Amino acid sequence: MDYFPVEASQTTITELMIPAYANFGGKVHGGVILSLMDKVAYACATKHARHYCVTASVDTVDFRSPVEVGELVSLHASVNYVGNSSLEIGIRTEALNIRSGRIKHTNTSYFTMVAVGEDGKPTPVPGLLLQRHEDIRRFLEAMRRRGLARRYRQDQQNLKTALEIAQEIPLLQSEKCRIALTDHPS
Ligand SMILES: CC(C)(COP(=O)(O)OP(=O)(O)OC[C@H]1O[C@@H](n2cnc3c(N)ncnc32)[C@H](O)[C@@H]1OP(=O)(O)O)[C@@H](O)C(=O)NCCC(=O)NCCS
Numbered sequence: 503m504d505y506f507p508v509e510a511s512q513t514t515i516t517e518l519m520i521p522a523y524a525n526f527g528g529k530v531h532g533g534v535i536l537s538l539m540d541k542v543a544y545a546c547a548t549k550h551a552r553h554y555c556v557t558a559s560v561d562t563v564d565f566r567s568p569v570e571v572g573e574l575v576s577l578h579a580s581v582n583y584v585g586n587s588s589l590e591i592g593i594r595t596e597a598l599n600i601r602s603g604r605i606k607h608t609n610t611s612y613f614t615m616v617a618v619g620e621d622g623k624p625t626p627v628p629g630l631l632l633q634r635h636e637d638i639r640r641f642l643e644a645m646r647r648r649g650l651a652r653r654y655r656q657d658q659q660n661l662k663t664a665l666e667i668a669q670e671i672p673l674l675q676s677e678k679c680r681i682a683l684t685d686h687p688s
Contacts (some may be wrong), residue, residue, distance in 0.1 A: 505629040508581055508637050513550035515542045516576045519569055519597075530569040535595060538577050539563075539611060543591040546579035547615035549616040550589060551627040554618055561612035561647065569608055578606060587614045589625035590644040609676030612647060 515538055523534045540557055547555040568633065569575060576596050585588040598605050619625035632638050657672045667687075 503629050505631040506550055507631040507633055511546050511581050511632070513542055513546040513549060514576055514581045515545070515579075516574060519571050519573050519575055521571050524571050525651055528571065530571060530573075530575075532563075532565060535569060535575065535608070536560075536563065538575065539593050539595065539613065542577040542579040542593060543613035543615055544593050546566075546581060547589045547617070549615075550584070550630075551582045551615075551617035553625055555589070555615040556618055558614045558616045559651070560614075563609060563611045565609050567597055567606055569597045570599075572600070574600050575608075580640070581630060582612070582640040583648070584627050584630045585648070586626055587618075588614055590614055590647070592640060592644075612644070612661075614651075678684070 517538060519530050519534075523530045539560075542556065544555060546623050575595065576598070580592050581589050582592045583684045590636045592610065595607050595608045595614065596605050617625050617627045630637075630641065632641060671681070
């Protein structure tokens with residue numbers, strides 16, 4: 503099996519935040535940043551996999567601070583982990599105020615990408631060569647996240663199948679809602 507170093511696929515995308523990206527509050531739309539994150543994750547994953555990659559899932563995205571129009575946003579992507587056909591890509595997003603030179607860290611997120619072959623089915627990816635302690639730490643952290651995500655998906659599935667609405671209605675009493683049914687149970 504081939505093993506490629508983390509550095510070989512590290513990718514950065516930098517883009518100036520123009521007025522067309524602003525929301526009604528004058529800040530940059532979260533969706534613009536998400537789209538850039540998806541692009542850099544794709545480029546980084548595909549560089550490593552040497553196959554077309556698709557986005558399988560996105561970890562939580564918490565924006566620590568807003569991005570302003572006029573800032574230069576850089577997204578740094580790195581392969582943290584490889585499974586059989588999947589790769590975890592870590593993305594650090596930073597916004598540079600080009601007048602003051604101040605850089606703020608706006609978010610760090612993790613995308614799971616899957617390499618697919620000509621037939622559209624998942625295909626194995628090369629191994630990852632861990633050359634720095636940081637690479638090992640990130641790989642181990644990603645393994646834990648993968649375990650947590652699996653359990654979360656299972657819990658979500660159980661939540662849907664095990665929900666007994668009639669039994670759980672009392673839980674709504676302390677919530678900010680009011681029941682005014684207009685239909686019959688299906
Ligand atoms: C992602 C996709 C290729 C997986 O196909 P699949 O037949 O379900 O694949 P498998 O169950 O064999 O899993 C393949 C790998 O994907 C991973 N995977 C599948 N679904 C996943 C999910 N929701 N989250 C994280 N990883 C996932 C599996 O863990 C497995 O990883 P491994 O090979 O490293 O062990 C398929 O679900 C797909 O094409 N989804 C649509 C992707 C897409 O179009 N994205 C853009 C949306 S606009």
